[in-house]
Amino acid sequence: MKKQNNDKAKTVSDSNPIAIPGPKAGEDNPPTSLLGVVVKVENLDIARAFYRDVLELGAPVMDSTFWVEFKIGNNASLFLEQAHPEEKLVPTKGRVAWICETSNIDCIVDKLRELGHEPASTSAERAGYQVLQFQDPEGNPFYIRPVK
Numbered sequence: 001m002k003k004q005n006n007d008k009a010k011t012v013s014d015s016n017p018i019a020i021p022g023p024k025a026g027e028d029n030p031p032t033s034l035l036g037v038v039v040k041v042e043n044l045d046i047a048r049a050f051y052r053d054v055l056e057l058g059a060p061v062m063d064s065t066f067w068v069e070f071k072i073g074n075n076a077s078l079f080l081e082q083a084h085p086e087e088k089l090v091p092t093k094g095r096v097a098w099i100c101e102t103s104n105i106d107c108i109v110d111k112l113r114e115l116g117h118e119p120a121s122t123s124a125e126r127a128g129y130q131v132l133q134f135q136d137p138e139g140n141p142f143y144i145r146p147v148k
Helices: 044-054 106-112
Strands: 035-039 067-072 076-082 096-101 121-126 128-137 142-147
Touching: 035 142, 044 067, 044 076, 044 106, 106 128, 106 142
Parallel strands: 035 076, 096 142
Antiparallel strands: 067 076, 121 128, 128 142
16 A cells, blocks of 8 residues: 655646745855856847847856856846857747846946847736846847835
């Protein structure tokens, strides 16, 4: 006879249960945290300039010919990775995107529009915030929202 487990655990699916532990008592941070988002690009120089100058992410904290890291806030980074020359990247078509907030949203939106980047969608509410969706020069989607 199969032993039944009556423990209440969050599961991935009923057929494949997996326990997901929460923070320990008195622990502020969960055992896993988001370090950042990696965006693979075909032209690292154009992507670096776009994220640094147009989106005003500032100077990269790590900058090489194959990897660029922009610090976003206190706890996360946006990483740009140079694709291999023979690798053809397919646009993500909105399956994965990242979001940032800025105190300078009007200026950034103006810069984006001057460069021909119109919002991919009109302002929409996501998790209680008004956001705008754009695409970078290679078609990678991202969202911006004003600081509340």
